[in-house]
Amino acid sequence: MGFYQPAPYQKAAARLLLAALVALPFALEAAGQGFYIGLVSRIMIFALAATSLNLVLGFGGLFSLGHAAFFGAGAYASAILMAAGVGEAFVAWPAVMAAAGLLALAVGAISLRTRGVYFIMITLAFAQMVYYLFVSARAWGGDDGLPLAGRASLAGLGLGGDRAFYFVVLGCLALTLFGLGRLAQARFGRVVQAIRENEARMEALGYPVFRYRLACFALGGALAGLAGALLANLTGLASPSLLQWTQSGTLLVMVIIGGVGTLYGGVVGAVVLLLLEEALAGLTLHWHIGLGGLLLVIVLFAPRGIAALFGGRRG
């Protein structure tokens, strides 16, 4: 892969999509389908989580199988803060991101000393440790998870309504994508992408490779934490299932389906996977078979992911 470069029409497409997403809740309400606002919020939250993994995996080249740890930790951190009476999003969510980022910093500081399959295994091991930590903590609800008394408020405005919360989620996702697009083309982004291509050469050009990888890993963790906080607020529960290793797998599948190392890969993957789940789950309990088939088709015929099919050029 070369350096990330946006496709020529990408900016226009992104604006169009943003406008459509702004109009969507009003259209759904007018059509009497307000229920779907929550579903779209959920998809956008997973899109954010998958995008954060794509930063680590696609741009940083770090195949982490423990991303759910930061996603779930973010959910728990927001629930814990809510229980402690911190319901203001402008206070709680930055704190959640800092906590998830610090957790990723600690995990990365050890994991990033390994390579290849060892890195995959050690990130998985750390994620399992975090999972068992939360499941065994009675004060945090154990197996049942930790419910939130209500949704956070933003600058004093309640986010209890689905439409208001939808716009907060949309804002977080849009800002993240915009920021990531900038980052990928800024000096830092070029350095981590070059490290992905050839680590030894970057060291020989004078770059402290470890520090860049750690920064990338921690940033991905912080963004996953934000996604976790949003999901906990949407569903009203910080569930231990968010921390499970299968959740890490789901996020990986989203990124791979959507397009590793493309800006919108995580978004596309989350949309496809969750809509497919929604559609197929209504038909049969064995909807995973359909998902498996789709994954096969994509890996065989679009190995760079769906987003790459639309000219999301990687170099």
Place this chain on the structure above:
Amino acid sequence: MAEPLLAVTGLSRAFGGVQALAGIDFSVDAGEIHALIGPNGAGKTTFIHHVSGALRPDAGSIRFAGADVTRRSMHQRVHAGIARSYQITNVFSRLSLVDNVALAVQGRRDSGTSFRFWRPAASEAGVFAEAAGYLRQVGLADLAARPAGELAHGEQRALELAMALATRPQLLLLDEPMAGTGPEEAERMVDLIEHLARHVTILLVEHDMDAVFRLADRISVLVGGRLVFTGEPEAVRRHPEVRRAYLGDGA
């Protein structure tokens, strides 16, 4: 006498039971081209790895420009002024030539700390202008926008050189820059190294003896992990152990 730019003392390294480097004392004076020759498996590349910081010695010390760098990491040594090219071509094959060199320029300018998350790097004209300058120096200016992977082998070797130069080294470690090049390309590479040597000290590892004798001010001979001789090219040519080593190698 002034302290040499690079002073290696008692450098030893074993891999398992194999003593790859055994008590090597070696120095490079500022301004010279110092060639390191020896049969395959003599430990030349291992030695370069120790000077560049990719490997750590079991014993011995490495001083560079008056400071002990034995324990410093590779990226710290790059900023101290040691750059290297690789025996096996090692460039970013999917990036354009100018992007390859720009990474080196950026690394030097930021002292390796490019923690800048916002401003598009492509808009930084200074970095790219400088990168283009190094490409011109090695004769690749016309190909700046091409992906490095599409270059001919000799051109990739020249790109390696441009990247090493962009770190503005005091000491350039060249590990077999002629390896795998045709006679014409090798000729061009010799001219290029001769040209570069006016500004930078060079430690050259090379099998091409014509090139070595044309370029080197001094030659050291490494055999079986031991430095058997250091001297002027003429003295090396006559040295019995050197002849034996090369005859033993079947060369």
